[in-house]
Amino acid sequence: SQQGEEDPQALSIQEGENATMNCSYKTSINNLQWYRQNSGRGLVHLILIRSNEREKHSGRLRVTLDTSKKSSSLLITASRAADTASYFCATEGNNRLAFGKGNQVVVIP
Amino acid sequence: DAMVIQNPRYQVTQFGKPVTLSCSQTLNHNVMYWYQQKSSQAPKLLFHYYDKDFNNEADTPDNFQSRRPNTSFCFLDIRSPGLGDAAMYLCATSRDLSIESYEQYFGPGTRLTVT
Numbered sequence: 001s002q003q004g005e006e007d008p009q010a011l012s013i014q015e016g017e018n019a020t021m022n023c024s025y026k027t028s029i030n031n032l033q034w035y036r037q038n039s040g041r042g043l044v045h046l047i048l049i050r051s052n053e054r055e056k057h058s059g060r061l062r063v064t065l066d067t068s069k070k071s072s073s074l075l076i077t078a079s080r081a082a083d084t085a086s087y088f089c090a091t092e093g094n095n096r097l098a099f100g101k102g103n104q105v106v107v108i109p
Numbered sequence: 110d111a112m113v114i115q116n117p118r119y120q121v122t123q124f125g126k127p128v129t130l131s132c133s134q135t136l137n138h139n140v141m142y143w144y145q146q147k148s149s150q151a152p153k154l155l156f157h158y159y160d161k162d163f164n165n166e167a168d169t170p171d172n173f174q175s176r177r178p179n180t181s182f183c184f185l186d187i188r189s190p191g192l193g194d195a196a197m198y199l200c201a202t203s204r205d206l207s208i209e210s211y212e213q214y215f216g217p218g219t220r221l222t223v224t
Contacts, residue, residue, distance in 0.1 A: 031211065042113075042199055042215035043152070088151060095159075095206045096166075097213060099151035 010104040019076040021103040023089035024069075030092045032065055034074050037086045037102070046074075046087075081109045112136070113216035115200050121222045122190050130185040130219045132200030140206060141183040142213065143175060144199040152199055158183060159206060187221075195223045 013019050023032070031050045035043040049056045049065045049072065056063045062075040076083055084107045090097040113134045122128040132141065140159050144152035156165045158177045172194070174186040187194055197220050201213040 033212065035215075040197075040218070040220070042115075042217045043201075043213075044215070045212045048212055092211050095164075096154055096157070097211075098154075101151050102149075 010106070012106045012108065013079055015079060015081055015107055015109050017079055019079050019083070019105050019107070021074050021087055021105070023072045023074070023100055025072075025089075025091045025098075025100075026070065027091075027093065029067075032063075032072050033090045033092065033097065034061075034063060034072075035088045035090060035099075037088065039085075043088065076105075079105075079107045081107050083107045113200055113202055113214050115198075115216035115219050117219060118217060119220050119222070121224060122187075123224055124192065125189045128187050128190055128221070130187075130198050130200075130221070132183045132185070132216055133181050134183075134200075134202045134214075135181070136202055136204070136214060137180060138202035138204050138214070139180075140203045141177060142201040142203075143173075143183070143185045144201065145194075146197045146199055146218070148196075155185070190221070190223045192223050195221055197221075 011019055029051055031048050033048045034046045036046055037043045047058045047061055047063050049063050060077045065072045086102040086104050088099050088102045090099045116131045142157040143155045145155055146152040154166050155169045155173055156175050172188050177183045197218045199218045200216040203213045
């Protein structure tokens with residue numbers, strides 16, 4: 001089964017800095033999605049990028065997708081304390097999402 | 110506001126005592142999912158309903174069952190909870206299974222403790 005896998009490093013940054021996290025996967029996909037999860041809460045959908053797209057923006061978020069390398073990156077620009085959360089990538093295929101392990105981001109005010 | 114609601118938010122049950130977790134949605138979505146998420150791990154899909162069609166993941170233990178009596182409600186039944194079933198259980202919905210409508214909407218989760 002396909003599986004999104006983020007780089008496992010926890011990230012701690014100062015407010016205003018940019019945060020970048022990466023995700024790799026193993027099989028072909030229809031789309032790749034990024035979700036945010038605040039501590040003890042459900043996941044919130046951030047952005048979806050289709051397999052035929054290379055880059056997508058949504059507000060302070062920028063997602064890239066390289067299907068040849070089976071990888072994606074999520075960039076959060078001008079981070080805020082409220083961006084502190086875990087971020088998961090999820091690959092879609094066979095009508096189901098497979099989530100990666102998540103990347104903990106801490107934004108220090 | 111349209112949303113996904115999970116009750117209760119926290120559930121404590123005893124080892125071996127059946128427990129039911131509840132999920133409801135006001136989004137009128139066709140698909141409802143149940144995920145299990147253990148501490149610092151990725152959510153793991155247990156099963157999903159596409160309308161009334163039940164789709165079980167191959168590695169979901171038989172101990173876990175689900176019911177969807179109508180579009181709005183979906184239940185997760187754990188027949189004989191073990192200590193290893195302590196986790197956050199997340200319910201999610203999506204409008205359909207087509208690529209264009211595959212964004213999932215999650216409830217806040219139910220944290221299950223097994224004593």
